[in-house]
Amino acid sequence: MTNRFFKTSIAGGLASLLMAAAAVAQETAAEAPAAAAEAAATTMDKGDTAFMMISSVLVLFMILPGLALFYGGLVRAKNMLSVLMQCMMITAVVIVIWVVYGYSFAFGGSTSPWWGGTAKLFLGGVTMASEAATFTPGVVIPEYVFIVFQMTFACITPALIVGAFVERIKFSAVIAFVILWVTFAYFPIAHMVWDANGYLFGLGALDFAGGTVVHINAGIAALVAAIMIGKREGLGRDIMAPHSMTFTMVGASILWVGWFGFNAGSNLEANGGAALAMINTFTATAGAIIAWAAIEAVLRGKASMLGAASGLVAGLVAVTPAAGTIGPVGAIVLGAIASATCYLFVSKVKNSFGYDDSLDVFGIHGVGGIVGAIGTGIFSAASLGGIKGDDYSIAGQTMIQIQAVLVTIVWCAIVSVVALLIVKAVFGLRVSKEAESTGLDLTSHGEAAYHS
C-alpha cells in the first residue's frame, strides 16, 4: 500500500521536477559568466582533461559492474538481482540528485565550512567553457569534468553501504535511505573534507582520494544499518555461502582496475603526482593481498580466494587517503597492516558482536578506512618514504587525522540513525519473512537471475 503510493508519487514528482529543471538550468546559465571570468590566467591541458574523463569512467566501472558483482557474488543466487538492481538504481538516483542539488551542496562555492550552498542547483551557470581549479595554481580542467568525476564518488559511496543489509532490505527502503543519506551525510562531509572552505580541510586533514568521505563514511553507515535492520533469517543455521565466488573475484578485480581512476584521478592532473598515487595503488594492494593470504595460510593452513580478494579491497581502502603523499614501499606496509587489521576484525572480532554486516562493509571499509586515515598521518613522513619533509610532524598530523575520523564517525552515525528511523516509519526496512525465504529477486523484482 504505502509502497505503491510512494512509487506513484515518486514517479509523478519526478516528472514535474524534470520538466521544471531544464528551464531553471537555462535561467541560471544567463548569470554564469562570472564563474568563467577568472579564466584569463589559467591554462587547460588536454592531457589532464583526457585523464580525468577516463578516470571518471573508471570510477563508474567500479560500481557497475565492479561493486555490484563483488557484492552480488557473495549473496545467495535468489538475491543476486536485488543486489545488482540496488547498485544500479543508487547510481542512477544519485546522478540525478547530484545534478539537481548535490554538486551545489558539496561544491557550490559557499564559504560555509559545512556545505556548499545553493548557487549551483541544477548545475546553474556551468557551461562547456567553465573551469575548475586543480591543485596546481593556474592549471584548470573543464568544470563539467570535475562535476562528473565527483559525481561518480557520490554514487559509489552509498552503493558501498548496500553490503550491510543485502538479502533482507526493502527496495524502496534502500532508495529512500540513500536519498536522505547522501543529502545529509555525503554532501556535507565531502564539502568539509575537500572544499577549501571545508571544516576538516581547514584543520589540515589529509584525505587524498576519500578515505573519510567515502570509506569511513560508508563503513559507519553500514554498521548502523546492520544493527538497526537486524540479522538475516537463518544466520548461523543455514548455509549462506557465496553463490558465485567467480563474480566476486571479477568484481574485486574491477574494483582494483577502476580504483586507479579513483586514486590517481584525485590528483586532477596527469603528472608525477598522479603517477605516485597510481604506483601506491598498486603496491598497497599487493601488500594487502599477500598479508591476508599469508595470515590465512598460517592460521588456517589454507589461503582462500575470498581472503585474497578481501585483502585486495582492504588495501585499496587504506591507500585511498594516503595515495598522494606516501611512498610505494610505505604503501606496501600500510596495505599489509590494514589487511591484517581487517582480517582480524572480520574473522575474529566481528563474530563476538551480534550484528549482521553481511558483506563486511564496516569490517573492510570502515576499519580499513580508519587504518588508512591514521596511516596517512604516519607514512606521509619523508622519513618513512612519504613526500612530507622538514616541518612535518607525524604526531601532529596523526592527531588531525584522528580528529577528522571522529568527526566523520559522529556525523555519519547520527545521520544514518535518523535516516533509518524515518525510512522505517515511512516504508519499513525489511521484507516479510516469507519474501526473505523465497528471495528478493522474485519477491521484489519479479525475476530470477538464472534459468537453463
Place this chain on the structure above:
Amino acid sequence: MTNRFFKTSIAGGLASLLMAAAAVAQETAAEAPAAAAEAAATTMDKGDTAFMMISSVLVLFMILPGLALFYGGLVRAKNMLSVLMQCMMITAVVIVIWVVYGYSFAFGGSTSPWWGGTAKLFLGGVTMASEAATFTPGVVIPEYVFIVFQMTFACITPALIVGAFVERIKFSAVIAFVILWVTFAYFPIAHMVWDANGYLFGLGALDFAGGTVVHINAGIAALVAAIMIGKREGLGRDIMAPHSMTFTMVGASILWVGWFGFNAGSNLEANGGAALAMINTFTATAGAIIAWAAIEAVLRGKASMLGAASGLVAGLVAVTPAAGTIGPVGAIVLGAIASATCYLFVSKVKNSFGYDDSLDVFGIHGVGGIVGAIGTGIFSAASLGGIKGDDYSIAGQTMIQIQAVLVTIVWCAIVSVVALLIVKAVFGLRVSKEAESTGLDLTSHGEAAYHS
C-alpha cells in the same frame, strides 16, 4: 553442403585476398605524401590522441564482451555461445572489411554525397604521419586514430542487429548478411551523415555520435530481419527466460562504461565539448533508468532489474545523437522520455504485432534512436538547456532531424530486405527445427557453454 562450400571458398578467397593486400597497401603508400602535405598549419595534441585511442578501446569493449554478454545473458543457455560467437566474428570480419574498403567507402574523400569512393582502399596512402581533422579548425589527430575510432563504430552497428534473430539463425547467414549490410547500408549512411560532403550532413542534421547511423540503422535492420526470418519455435509456449540476468546486467554496465568512448570520443578532442557529451551520457542514462523502473513500479508493483538495464540502454541510445548539443538537465528529461517510450513499445505495442524481435533491438535501438534524433532537435535549444542559441529554430531543426530519420529508415530497410533475400537464396536463413531445439551451441559450433 552449400554451407560447407561457402566456408571453403571464404577461407580460400580470404587467403588470396590477404596476400594481395599487403602489396597493394605498399604501392598506394608511395602516392601518399599529398595527404600529409597540408600539415603545415595543423596542431596535434597528445591529449587528444590519448583520449581518442582510449575512446576507441572503450567502444571495442562495448562489443566484446559488453554487447555479447548483454545479449548472451538474455538467451537460453543452449544458445549462449552462438551469440558470443556471432558478436566476435562480426567484429573480426568488419575490421578486415573496414581496412580493405570500408574506410574508403565511408571516408575515402570523394565529393559524392552517397559514398567515400575508392581512394583509400587498403588504407592506401595512410601512414603514421597522416592526419585527420577534428571539429576545431587546425586541430588534428593521427589519421590511424580516426580510422580505428570509426572502425569500432562500424563493428558495433551490425553486432547490434544480432539480437533480432538469435536462437535460430544460421551462422553462415549472419556473416554473409553482415558483409552485405555494412557494405550497402552502414558505409553509405555513415558517409551521408558524418562526411562533410554527405547528403544528410549537407541538410544540417545533428547526429553527434551516431543515433541515425548506428542505432536507427541497426534497429530497422533488426525489424526487417525479425519479420523475414520468423519467430523462434515455441515462442509463447516455452519458457524462454534469460539464462543469466547477471551477464545481461554486466553487459549493460559495460555498454554504459564503453559508451563514454562512443559519445565523448565523438567530440574528437579532449575538451569541454567532450566533457559535455560525457556528463550527458551520465545524466540521460540515469534519467532513463529511473523512468523505466518508476513506470514498472507503478504499473506492475515491482521494478525489475531487466527493466532498469533496458532503460539504461534506451537512455544511452537516445542521448547518442544529442550528447554534444544538449544540457545535462535536458538530458535527464530526454533519457526519461526515451525510456518511457521504449517501455511502452516493448511491453505493450510489440506484443500486438506478430514478429519476434527477440531481444528488442528495434524496440530499444530503433525506437530510442528515433526519440533521440527528434529530441536532439528539441533539447539542443538554449531555451531548454542546449548549446544552440539565437538563430536556432527548434521546429526547423526537428524537421531536418525527421527527414534524416526517414532517409535512414528507407535506405536501411531496402538494403536489409535485399540482403536477406540474397542470403536466404544462397545459404538459407534458419537452422533446422531439430537444431533449433537442441540449441545452436552444439549444432552450429560443436560446443556447450557450461559443464560442471
Place this chain on the structure above:
Amino acid sequence: MTNRFFKTSIAGGLASLLMAAAAVAQETAAEAPAAAAEAAATTMDKGDTAFMMISSVLVLFMILPGLALFYGGLVRAKNMLSVLMQCMMITAVVIVIWVVYGYSFAFGGSTSPWWGGTAKLFLGGVTMASEAATFTPGVVIPEYVFIVFQMTFACITPALIVGAFVERIKFSAVIAFVILWVTFAYFPIAHMVWDANGYLFGLGALDFAGGTVVHINAGIAALVAAIMIGKREGLGRDIMAPHSMTFTMVGASILWVGWFGFNAGSNLEANGGAALAMINTFTATAGAIIAWAAIEAVLRGKASMLGAASGLVAGLVAVTPAAGTIGPVGAIVLGAIASATCYLFVSKVKNSFGYDDSLDVFGIHGVGGIVGAIGTGIFSAASLGGIKGDDYSIAGQTMIQIQAVLVTIVWCAIVSVVALLIVKAVFGLRVSKEAESTGLDLTSHGEAAYHS
C-alpha cells in the same frame, strides 16, 4: 608440514622485509637528484602521461580479471578458484618483488648486457619528479609511470604460465616457482631486450611490446613445466570440458581490450606510432580470429567459439613484437598465419606428444610468439607495408629475430628446469591424487566457487 613451515616463514620474513624497506627507500632517496639532473632539456607531455597511466591500468585489467577468466573458464568448476587465486597472488607477489628488486634488476641502469644492477633496489632515488626517457629524444614521462607500466608486464608474464599446470599444482609451488622464475628468467631477459645496454637490444632485435620477453618466455616455461609436472589424472579418460566458455570468452575479450595498453602503450607516447600499434592490434587479431574459424569450418564443418577466442589470443601474441613496425594489412596476414600455425599445433601436433600443457600456453604463446618474432622481421619491410625502408634487409633482420628467439628459449628453458627442480625438492609440485580428484578449490583454498 614443510608447507606450513614455509608459509609461516614467508609471512614472518615478509613482515621484517617490509619494515626495513620503507627506511631503505628513504635513504636512497637522498642520493637521487642525479637522476633528475638531466631534466634541463626534456619535455613532458601530460597527454603521454595520461596515456601511459591508462595503458598500465589496461595491462592490469588483462590479468585481473582477463587472463584469470580466460584460463578459469577452461578448467573444471572444482578448480576455478585455484586458477583465479594463482593469477591474483602472482600479480601481488610480483608487484612487491618489482618494487624491491625487480625494477632494479631489469632497468636499474647498469651497463651490463645481462641485468640492470642494484642501483634502484626499493625504487631508491625515484621521486615524483624523476623522469624516464621515451623513444623520442628529449621527450620524457614520469619515471613512476614507466615503473608501473613495466611492472604490469612483469606480472602478466608468469601469470601466463599458469595455464600449463592448472588443476594439479600445489599453490605453494606456483608462488615459489614464480619468484625464482621472474628473478632469473624474466628480469634478465627484459633487460637484454629492452634496455639500451641489453644483449639482444644490442643485436638489433625488434621486439616492440614483448614477443620474446613475455610470450616466448612464458610459452617455453609452460612447456617445461607441463613436461616436468606431468599430466592431469584422468586425462584422455574423463571429460575435462571447460566449465564456462562464457568466462573464457569474457577473458579473451578483456585480453584484447587490455592488449591495446600493452601494445600501443609500448610506444610510450600518444602519437602516430601508438596509433599504428593500435590499429595493428585490431587488424592482426581480426585476421587471426577469421583464420582459425575458417580453418575449423573447413576441416570440422563447424567454427567453434573457443577456436575464435584462441585465434584472437594467437593474433595478439603474434602482433606484439611487430605492432610498431608493420602495416595494418600486413598485420592481418601475420595474424592469420600465426593463427593457422597455432591451430595446427594445438589440435594436431600437440596430441602426438605426450605432455599436458593443459590450456595450451606453449601452443599459443610459445608458437604464436615465435611466428610473431620471425614475422616481425618480414612484415616490417616497407615492401610489405611496414615502416622499415631503404637499407632494411628482411633476411638480415629475420636472422637477428631468430637469434633472439633462440637465446630466449635456451635461457628460459634452463632457468625453468632448475627452478622447478628446486621447488620440487622443497615443496613438491603436485597435490595428492585425492586432492586432485576432489579439486583444488576445496583442498587448497577451502572454498567452492559456486553454490545456489
Place this chain on the structure above:
Amino acid sequence: MKIVMAVIKPFKLDEVREALTSIGIEGLTVTEVKGYGRQKGHTEIYRGAEYAVAFLPKLKIEVAVASSMADKAVEAIATAAKTGQIGDGKIFVFAIEHVVRIRTGETNADAL
C-alpha cells in the same frame, strides 16, 4: 497406489503435464537427469580435446496415483511424450505402500 515414473525429452514437459491434468492428476515431481540408451550422443571439441558425450539431458517425472489410475496415467504420458524419434524415453510403474501429505497428515488416497 502406484508411482508412475517416466523419463522423457525435456521439451515435452508441458505437454505431459497438460495430459495428466486433463485426466485429473494434479501433482507431480520432476527431476533433471541424464539418460544413456540407444539415442546416440554428440561430440564436443575443445581445441585438441575431443569428448564423446554419451549422456543426454532428459527429465524424469514421478507421479503418485491411485492404482486404478495408473494405466490411464501411463497412457496419457506415453501419448504426450511421443515424438516417434529415438530417445523418447520410458515409463516405469511400481507399487507404493503408503502416502502421507505432510501439511495435513492425511494418508494414502486422501494424500494424493
Place this chain on the structure above:
Amino acid sequence: MKIVMAVIKPFKLDEVREALTSIGIEGLTVTEVKGYGRQKGHTEIYRGAEYAVAFLPKLKIEVAVASSMADKAVEAIATAAKTGQIGDGKIFVFAIEHVVRIRTGETNADAL
C-alpha cells in the same frame, strides 16, 4: 526393507536430517527437484514476455530403512518438514528387495 521417499520444502532439509538422525537413521540421499501441485507458482516478466512458472523448487529425500523403522521415519519426516502451509510436500513408502553397501559388499540390514 523400505525406501521412504519424501518431497519437501528446500529450507526444511536440515531439520529433517536432524529428525532422522535423532531416531538413529544416519544415511540419506537428496535430489533437487521441481514440484507441481496445489501450491501455486509465480509469474516472471522479462520486458514484454510473461512466464507463469508452475514448477517450484523442492527437495526429494530418499531414505532406505529396515521395515520396522519405516513408520518412525515417516513420522519424523512429517513432523520436521511441516509448516502447515500449502506445498509442504508428500511422503511415499515402497518396498525394496535388496540392498548392498558397495564398499564392503554387505547386504540388506547390514548395508543400511
Place this chain on the structure above:
Amino acid sequence: MKIVMAVIKPFKLDEVREALTSIGIEGLTVTEVKGYGRQKGHTEIYRGAEYAVAFLPKLKIEVAVASSMADKAVEAIATAAKTGQIGDGKIFVFAIEHVVRIRTGETNADAL
C-alpha cells in the same frame, strides 16, 4: 522386472556404465544427488563464516532390468563402483510392475 538403483561416487560413472554395457545392459538414467552418510563432509570458510558441508556430491543411477538380470547388474555395479573407501555408496533393488517404451509403445521385456 526390477529397478537397480545405485548411489555412487561421481567419478565412477564411466566405469559403471562400461560394466553394465559389458553384461548387455544398454540403458540407464543418471541423477546428480547429494549424499549424507558415514563419509564425513568438509568445512568451508568465507571470511568469518564457517560452514560444515555435510552433503557430498554423488550420482544416482537407475537401471531397469529383467528380473533375471538384477543380480548380475548389482554385481557389475558393485564391482565397478568400489574403491574400498568410505562413501562408495549403496545399491537398492525394487520391483517394477510395468515398463513402456514411449517411442514404440512396446511394454515390459520388449521395452527394456
